[in-house]
Amino acid sequence: MAWRANLDQHWHELADTYSPRDKRMFEYYLGACAGAFHARQLQLWQAVFPHGTVGRYDAPR
Numbered sequence: 001m002a003w004r005a006n007l008d009q010h011w012h013e014l015a016d017t018y019s020p021r022d023k024r025m026f027e028y029y030l031g032a033c034a035g036a037f038h039a040r041q042l043q044l045w046q047a048v049f050p051h052g053t054v055g056r057y058d059a060p061r
Contacts, residue, residue, distance in 0.1 A: 003030055 004027070011023060018026075036042040050057050 001034060003034070 007023075007026060007030070014023075033042065037044075048057055
């Protein structure tokens with residue numbers, strides 16, 4: 001997973017602040033979240049409630 005590769009790649013920047021135990025906790029937490037999303041136990045919803053726009057929303061992309 002991309003988050004795991006990113007954490008491993010940049011851990012040297014955090015190693016002075018966090019212990020190896022902290023890294024294991026990060027990995028466990030993120031892995032548990034990834035598993036829950038994969039099992040559809042967690043979902044992400046995003047809603048936009050624009051002010052003053054009736055029936056239309058222009059995405060800023």
